[in-house]
Amino acid sequence: MPCTVKKTLTAIVASGNDACIGLKANQKTLLQKAQHCAHTQEPLSRDYAVLDISHGHCVERRVEVFTAPPELVQTWPEVAAFVAVERCGWREGSSFQHHSGYLLTRVIPAPEAAHLIREHRGAIENRLHRVKDVVQQEDASLIHATRPATLMALLRTWALSAFRQAGHDSLTRAIRHFQHDMPKLLSFL
16 A cells, blocks of 8 residues: 555645644654654654543653654655654553654744643544544444445444534433334434
């Protein structure tokens, strides 16, 4: 498969926009470059916050922004910087430490990067991806052919949007509320 991250970045920058994209293990080179920057460079900026100290939680977050190395910029001209995020603390009586990385198409201060990442986690990861993965079990779907899988993803997203538009924040409660009421379900059409 062609490098879709590279094509996506090129399209984003060509349209006059900027991006902050999470790095995952399927982009080994970028992830390794980001990790190398975090271990060898001084950050351009740093943000530190204690996020949650309630309900038995204590979560601390450190966000650092690093310049993309010149040798990477030669092959990935859209990448301007990397963000390294470390979350650590206590949850439910157990300690944890989690590292993640992001790439930026424009250098921004660490507090701004931290805000973007938190907004994305709240708006996209928790309210969309988690719901589609956990409640709708999209990742466990047995439909693998491209067109039917795309159609099912569209229908799942439409259902989620329709229920939220009707004032239901919980997809599970909305499904229970509407599952045996065909006239109400048809009213969304």
